[in-house]
Amino acid sequence: MATSMDGDVSPIDNHPAVTQEKTRDSDNSLSTKAERPPGAERIENTTSAPGSQWKEEELDKAGTHDKVEITEDDCYDELGFSFSPLKKWTVLSVIFLVQVSMNFNTSLYSNGLGGISKEFHVSAQAARCGAMIFLVLYAFGCELWAPWSEEIGRKPVLQASLLLVNIWQLPVALAPNFASIMVGRALGGLSSAGGSVTLGMIADMWESDNQQYAVAFVVFSSVGGSVLGPLIGGFVEAYLSWRWCIWIQLIFGGFVQLLHLALVPETRTTIMMDKIAKKRRKSGQNPNIWGPNELVPFKDRFSAKEILITWVRPFKMFLTEPIVLTLSLLSGFSDALIFMFIQSFSLVYKQWGFGSVALGLSFLPILVGYFIAWLSFFPVIKRNIRERKEHPDDEKAQYESRLWWLLYTAPCLPIGLIGFAWTSLGPPVHWIGSMVFAAIVGIANYSIYMATIDYMICAYGPYSASATGGNGWSRDFLAGVLTIPATPFFTNIGGKHHLENASTILFCISFVLVIAVYVIYWKGPVLRERSPFAQQLSGARAENDGRRVPEMPSESRPASRAHSFARSQQDLRIRQALGSRQNSYAAKKVNHSRTNSNVGS
Numbered sequence: 121m122a123t124s125m126d127g128d129v130s131p132i133d134n135h136p137a138v139t140q141e142k143t144r145d146s147d148n149s150l151s152t153k154a155e156r157p158p159g160a161e162r163i164e165n166t167t168s169a170p171g172s173q174w175k176e177e178e179l180d181k182a183g184t185h186d187k188v189e190i191t192e193d194d195c196y197d198e199l200g201f202s203f204s205p206l207k208k209w210t211v212l213s214v215i216f217l218v219q220v221s222m223n224f225n226t227s228l229y230s231n232g233l234g235g236i237s238k239e240f241h242v243s244a245q246a247a248r249c250g251a252m253i254f255l256v257l258y259a260f261g262c263e264l265w266a267p268w269s270e271e272i273g274r275k276p277v278l279q280a281s282l283l284l285v286n287i288w289q290l291p292v293a294l295a296p297n298f299a300s301i302m303v304g305r306a307l308g309g310l311s312s313a314g315g316s317v318t319l320g321m322i323a324d325m326w327e328s329d330n331q332q333y334a335v336a337f338v339v340f341s342s343v344g345g346s347v348l349g350p351l352i353g354g355f356v357e358a359y360l361s362w363r364w365c366i367w368i369q370l371i372f373g374g375f376v377q378l379l380h381l382a383l384v385p386e387t388r389t390t391i392m393m394d395k396i397a398k399k400r401r402k403s404g405q406n407p408n409i410w411g412p413n414e415l416v417p418f419k420d421r422f423s424a425k426e427i428l429i430t431w432v433r434p435f436k437m438f439l440t441e442p443i444v445l446t447l448s449l450l451s452g453f454s455d456a457l458i459f460m461f462i463q464s465f466s467l468v469y470k471q472w473g474f475g476s477v478a479l480g481l482s483f484l485p486i487l488v489g490y491f492i493a494w495l496s497f498f499p500v501i502k503r504n505i506r507e508r509k510e511h512p513d514d515e516k517a518q519y520e521s522r523l524w525w526l527l528y529t530a531p532c533l534p535i536g537l538i539g540f541a542w543t544s545l546g547p548p549v550h551w552i553g554s555m556v557f558a559a560i561v562g563i564a565n566y567s568i569y570m571a572t573i574d575y576m577i578c579a580y581g582p583y584s585a586s587a588t589g590g591n592g593w594s595r596d597f598l599a600g601v602l603t604i605p606a607t608p609f610f611t612n613i614g615g616k617h618h619l620e621n622a623s624t625i626l627f628c629i630s631f632v633l634v635i636a637v638y639v640i641y642w643k644g645p646v647l648r649e650r651s652p653f654a655q656q657l658s659g660a661r662a663e664n665d666g667r668r669v670p671e672m673p674s675e676s677r678p679a680s681r682a683h684s685f686a687r688s689q690q691d692l693r694i695r696q697a698l699g700s701r702q703n704s705y706a707a708k709k710v711n712h713s714r715t716n717s718n719v720g721s
Contacts (some may be wrong), residue, residue: 230251252601274386
């Protein structure tokens with residue numbers, strides 16, 4: 121049995137790979153050092169047993185001594201973080217359109233309600249069920265697609281999602297009965313990947329310290345797409361059959377899918393590392409290098425148990441991570457209030473005699489509000505970057521400062537709602553007043569979504585797709601659930617001033633939400649302290665000199681491999697907590713080998 125330099129017995133020498141190597145050595149003269157893979161030098165002064173850490177590190181990766189897992193350090197210049205600014209923003213522009221198309225599908229259907237109701241002899245409330253079921257299942261679709269984008273890649277997941285959504289438009293557009301519409305809408309919603317995947321791509325291309333402009337851009341596409349539907353839908357409703365509401369969705373979706381296929385490369389880091397490793401083996405540059413997913417058997421990656429773990433991951437984060445739960449509920453209730461508020465537009469503006477086209481154009485003020493809010497974040501982001509640089513060791517500057525602008529814009533939500541309520545009295549009050557307040561509501565909605573998403577992407581880095589999935593789920597689920605009661609709510613409350621009183625109730629609820637914003641800002645550090653996962657990511661990021669976990673460019677890599685190993689072990693614990701198949705398998709291999717070694721010694 122081999123002995124380490126300081127006399128301690130190496131606990132890993134009984135590993136089959138080591139035994140096999142020694143058996144092949146005819147003169148039994150090869151030292152343990154000679155058997156080590158390149159770059160696996162022995163590490164002194166670590167918490168592991170002396171002389172064994174290099175073996176543990178390799179076993180964490182592969183469980184053998186002849187395959188070495190490529191790290192982000194080894195190929196940082198070939199990953200999404202090193203894309204040129206032009207390439208990054210080209211990709212993001214296509215993702216902008218993808219996100220617009222997804223939200224466009226949720227809203228344009230509403231302009232076909234009259235035609236659906238008339239053709240299939242169902243009530244308007246029954247016809248709204250098509251919108252409701254799409255939104256509710258869209259919420260679950262976001263959750264189910266998000267973790268798969270982290271396991272098999274962003275591009276194939278988005279392509280599959282877009283293809284399925286486009287396919288399920290056909291049963292609706294060609295529907296011979298109302299049941300076909302419901303089935304098509306349900307499957308279309310469930311097939312939508314949503315913003316959790318598109319936002320996850322930001323974490324693939326930008327470090328957490330310089331991602332905010334990209335986040336702001338994608339968030340604008342998300343909220344803007346919902347308003348684009350009724351803007352275009354007003355013209356469709358006035359001049360075309362209701363089926364064109366669906367055909368237009370299909371045409372737009374097909375165009376976006378082709379654009380995405382042609383212009384957007386894979387950005388998920390682990391998938392890119394697999395391709396880089398294969399390329400290096402094929403070229404002979406390094407025949408022993410392997411990607412992280414290549415080292416995990418297919419049956420272990422995609423067994424029924426592991427598939428269930430993957431699907432459960434976003435819901436687990438939503439229920440167990442205080443940050444995800446709190447911010448998702450805040451954003452979800454905010455969006456649900458706005459959705460109910462928008463449902464009142466047809467009732468409010470008919471008082472002034474608005475037709476279909478004019479009613480569609482009445483959504484423009486909300487879009488203007490979104491645009492103003494987006495622009496307002498430019499100087500705010502610049503200020504935030506400066507603050508983080510000036511206070512690198514201040515966690516509040518690194519995290520809660522991202523919510524600073526929300527302290528000023530969140531009150532726009534109750535202000536806009538109460539203002540809209542009492543300027544929607546109808547003639548002789550001019551309609552322009554209600555539209556001004558609608559724009560103010562738009563400013564608040566964008567700001568809440570942007571600030572909460574930015575905060576979560578920063579806190580959860582490479583697993584932001586699963587984390588933000590909770591945010592998207594709460595927004596879409598609550599909006600969907602409230603689709604059916606929205607119209608009765610505005611028509612049956614308060615007698616003569618039913619519209620005004622209903623909006624006043626929304627104002628009261630939003631006032632409570634705004635108070636929650638301030639609580640989150642001041643108590644954010646406490647929430648993060650109660651989140652073991654966020655704390656581990658924060659600590660690992662500090663060890664990485666502010667970079668995301670676990671990547672760091674090679675030129676910035678610290679000389680001591682002990683630091684690299686510590687980060688590797690820390691990332692292993694983090695991903696195990698989330699049910700990552702790759703690292704659960706690696707840990708299983710390590711534990712098995714350690715058990716054998718201990719028995720042998």
